[in-house]
Amino acid sequence: MNATLSSGALHDAVSHFIRGGGPPAEFDSLALAVHAHQRRTIVAVDAYSAASPTRGSGFLAIPPLPIAAFKLTNLHDGAHRVQKTFESSGTSLESKSRSHYSDVGLELMGAAIDTAAERHLFPGGRQSRVLVLAPPPELAPGLIMAWGMARLVSRYGLAGSDFFIGRNGLDVPRLLRLLNASSTYGVPVTLIGASFGFVHLLDGLAEKGVRLSCAPGSQSLDAGGFKGRSRVVTRDALHAAIHQTFGITRSWNLLGLTEHASQFYDRPERDGETSLRPGRVKSDNPWTRTRVLNPATLLPASPGESGLIAHWDLANVERPMAVLTDDLGIAREDGYEIVGRVNDADAKGCSISLDDFLTRGVASGSSRARQSS
Amino acid sequence: MTNLIDTAWFPRWFDPPKAPPHVLTVTRGQDFVNLSFPVLGPTELERACTGLREARRYLAERPVRAIAETLDSAAAIWLDAERPERRAAIHAISVVTGFSPAMVAHAIDLEQRSSRLPDLLGVLDRELGDHRVIDHFVKVRGRSSLRTTVVGPALIGGVFSANIPALPHLTVLRAFLVKAACLGRVSRGEPVFLAAYARTLAALDPDLADCLFVTWWPPEDLATEAVFLAGIDHLVAYGGDAALSAIARRAPQGLPATWHGHRLGFAFVGKPALEPGPAFDALVRGLAYDFSVFDQHACLAPQALYVEEGGTVTPDALARALSTALIVLAHELPQRHAAPADLAKRRSAYETVRLRQALGEPIRGVSPDWRESPHLEPWVAMTPGQNLKPTPNDRTAWVVPVGSLGDAIALLPSSGVLQCAAVAGITDVDRLTLARSGVTRLCAPGLMGLPSMWWAHDGQPCLSRLVRFCDEEMEPP
Known part of the structure; x- marks a missing residue:
């Protein structure tokens, strides 16, 4: 791979790699080419890389940029005009993470979303009635999750697919009508949304004693966790409640970050002839590499060890592709689990109690993404 | 067993x-x-x-x-x-x-x-x-x-x-x-x-x-x-803000309560205290103790050291002296065992400081570089203009040069999280100013972690x- 490819050529090469696959070895050369491009075009990537020791070969030779960079400075490569900016949560401008996308960047993100969805939710491009517990992009233009879910609705949604959070909150009656229709007419649904949105809905339905039986083949996908929320629900408890209330047995969790164009699903496992079910660990897409890094050395942790999660994401051609997140994970043989996060706001003088850490470790499960909160 | x-x-x-x-x-x-x-x-x-x-x-x-x-x-x-x-x-x-x-x-x-x-x-x-x-x-x-x-x-x-x-x-x-x-x-x-x-x-x-x-x-x-x-007449609760507010929501309405939640402390050293000599050496040892005691996990612990510019000892020199004193004190009061979550928190902050330095901000580490130590070594960094906010703890000192006490006060949070301040080289009027800025306990460096039973807590x-x-x-x- 030519290390001085233009932005357009890199987008084409990565798009081809995402859509068509390619030998794993090609990942390294593409990653190094993208990184070389970013060192030329993004000041922070070049400055941080120059100041960092080399800690590995292949993609591991690319130092992952601390995620705080997205709050500190403009990280767009400037090759194409920015069309859209997504922002993470944050109470002040200083604490908002910002990710800029050009048209070609959005196209690449769309390719990543489609390919990942077909590898997990919609094998073979199978369609479903996609019901979204999140606001549509026009109501939440800065929310990357809304953009991604709109993409799923438009690509894989049968008639009746829609968003159910509007200006007046969650439209439960309309949602229930569609869910009831699903069970009556045997139309599988894919219920997707923010984890906390699910909790709100499930609480409300439990109070009314509502129990549904969605059509076979129905599934759910929750994204995001419970950061800053008053209530934390474990992944298992959430998925058990989804099963109990909707009769859905296949519940996926998705890790998405405002800083990455790619998303990270539970590792898919074969479930019968044509279906997949979520496994217990998160896994990579062919165009991403995730490593739990030992915080003492920033080298990949061995299975069973915990540390900071870093992603190398080819779909981030125009934004830093290697990012050191503030998520805490445990390395597993076949993937990784997310167990919590490092957060300055949590590091409070008097308030650090090991109890908190223990509780957080148990409660956070693997469901979180900044984009949802 | x-x-x-x-x-x-x-x-x-x-x-x-x-x-x-x-x-x-x-x-x-x-x-x-x-x-x-x-x-x-x-x-x-x-x-x-x-x-x-x-x-x-x-x-x-x-x-x-x-x-x-x-x-x-x-x-x-x-x-x-x-x-x-x-x-x-x-x-x-x-x-x-x-x-x-x-x-x-x-x-x-x-x-x-x-x-x-x-x-x-x-x-x-x-x-x-x-x-x-x-x-x-x-x-x-x-x-x-x-x-x-x-x-x-x-x-x-x-x-x-x-x-x-x-x-x-x-x-x-x-x-x-x-x-x-x-x-x-x-x-x-x-x-x-x-x-x-x-x-x-x-x-x-x-x-x-x-x-x-x-x-x-x-x-x-x-x-x-x-x-x-429901069975108690007064609740005294210590913990994180999220935990405390969750308890508060569940407590019966009207239950009297005393909450000891998130608080922030700092140290301020004014020009008069920045003269070389035994008193300055004692001041540095006191500051090192304040940043070290309970490994900085107490609400009383300082998170930042504000140093007035223009003294004989510069803020940089004080930061270097503090770094050395922290390392010396760790022999007497060794650090906590570093859990991966603690190291991850430190690493996240450390790499962010390196990034900001690489981007040309006037911020820099004072302590020896951290490459691969599995221990939470004391860490001092110069962070000009730094608002008072939590460090990753475990003996982290962010040293902030300021033109005056007023400049330091401008960097303090306005909400009620302020608690303890170790001060040196300031006047009684300055002390009153700090009290009126929200500080609830003043002391000499070296005493931040040692409140007496008499202290009006928070x-x-x-x-x-x-x-x-x-x-x-x-x-x-």
């Missing part, structure tokens, strides 16, 4: 629960302890609340001085380095919390040194005018026709955190000083000390220990928590807020 530590204390009148305790093994390197956690439900908690109210009669009839004398004797026992219960507690707390044994011993010493008789009676005198007022009617100084007495609540509930070893006994002291029984829920992160302390009290005065109940229930056991919250009286007064007026105004 060997080495089993009982984290509960049940009074003699309480029939222990039928359910066997839950035993949790905690390992630290090659070392381990087995913790025995009680399994209590709402029914048992209800019995505990009822029994404590009954047991409290003993307190009502006992002179406060006699109560304080017993507490003083307990402090003397815990200050005796040879006592087996102290050695066992130091070992267990160190294994469970990760604090070094030296730091745990230091914490016990600090807490118990301020729990002696003169301080116990002294704080009552400060807050109530006269400690005897808790025993009977006493004439109010300055008005001979006015007598008063105070009545404490029957039952104080404590919810404790784990950030400072041996701290929870403070709530027991305060409860007993106002003749209230105490029901404490320990933290899973440090469940050892309070039950051990209760056993000391029982050896000294079994009737007094009958007024104390120490237990634990899982955070998700809201039914037991509800009985606890700017509030600790005992008078627990009691009600009953006045007797014998003359018209």
Whole structure:
């Protein structure tokens, strides 16, 4: 791979790699080419890389940029005009993470979303009635999750697919009508949304004693966790409640970050002839590499060890592709689990109690993404 | 099972629960302890609340001085380095919390040194005018026709955190000083000390220990928590803001409460104190101690050091001296065991500082580079213009050069999280300015982690807020 490819050529090469696959070895050369491009075009990537020791070969030779960079400075490569900016949560401008996308960047993100969805939710491009517990992009233009879910609705949604959070909150009656229709007419649904949105809905339905039986083949996908929320629900408890209330047995969790164009699903496992079910660990897409890094050395942790999660994401051609997140994970043989996060706001003088850490470790499960909160 | 530590204390009148305790093994390197956690439900908690109210009669009839004398004797026992219960507690707390044994011993010493008789009676005198007022009617100084007495609540509930070893006994002291029984829920992160302390009290005065109940229930056991919250008259709670606000939402409306949540401290050194010499050397040692004690996990700990520019010693030179002093002090008070989450927090902040430096910000590390040490070495960084906010702790000092005290105050948060400030080289007017800016405790460097029993914790009286007064007026105004 030519290390001085233009932005357009890199987008084409990565798009081809995402859509068509390619030998794993090609990942390294593409990653190094993208990184070389970013060192030329993004000041922070070049400055941080120059100041960092080399800690590995292949993609591991690319130092992952601390995620705080997205709050500190403009990280767009400037090759194409920015069309859209997504922002993470944050109470002040200083604490908002910002990710800029050009048209070609959005196209690449769309390719990543489609390919990942077909590898997990919609094998073979199978369609479903996609019901979204999140606001549509026009109501939440800065929310990357809304953009991604709109993409799923438009690509894989049968008639009746829609968003159910509007200006007046969650439209439960309309949602229930569609869910009831699903069970009556045997139309599988894919219920997707923010984890906390699910909790709100499930609480409300439990109070009314509502129990549904969605059509076979129905599934759910929750994204995001419970950061800053008053209530934390474990992944298992959430998925058990989804099963109990909707009769859905296949519940996926998705890790998405405002800083990455790619998303990270539970590792898919074969479930019968044509279906997949979520496994217990998160896994990579062919165009991403995730490593739990030992915080003492920033080298990949061995299975069973915990540390900071870093992603190398080819779909981030125009934004830093290697990012050191503030998520805490445990390395597993076949993937990784997310167990919590490092957060300055949590590091409070008097308030650090090991109890908190223990509780957080148990409660956070693997469901979180900044984009949802 | 060997080495089993009982984290509960049940009074003699309480029939222990039928359910066997839950035993949790905690390992630290090659070392381990087995913790025995009680399994209590709402029914048992209800019995505990009822029994404590009954047991409290003993307190009502006992002179406060006699109560304080017993507490003083307990402090003397815990200050005796040879006592087996102290050695066992130091070992267990160190294994469970990760604090070094030296730091745990230091914490016990600090807490118990301020729990002696003169301080116990002294704080009552400060807050109530006269400690005897808790025993009977006493004439109010300055008005001979006015007598008063105070009545404490029957039952104080404590919810404790784990950030400072041996701290929870403070709530027991305060409860007993106002003749209230105490029901404490320990933290899973440090469940050892309070039950051990209760056993000391029982050896000294079994009737007094009958007024104390120490237990634990899982955070998700809201039914037991509800009985606890409904059964107490005043809640004293330590913890993170999220945990405290969750309890506040679940507490019965109108339950009086004292919240000890997130607080921030800092140090400020003005130009007059920046002259080389023995006083400056002592100042640096004091600052190093403030950033090190309890590994900076106490609300009292400084998060930043603001240094006035223009002194003979520059902010950079002070930062370098502090870095050296922190490393020296770590030999005497070794750091906590570094858990991966602690290292990750430090690494995240460390790499962000490196990034900001690479981007040309006037920020830089002062301590030796961190490449691959698995220990939480002390870390000093120059961070000009830094607002006061939490560091990753574990002896992290962000040194901020400022033009004046006013410039430092401009970097402080405006909300009520400010607490303690170590100050040197400033005037009394400056001190008043800091008080009016939200600081609730001023001290010299080296004293931040050493508040006395007399301290108005978080700017509030600790005992008078627990009691009600009953006045007797014998003359018209």
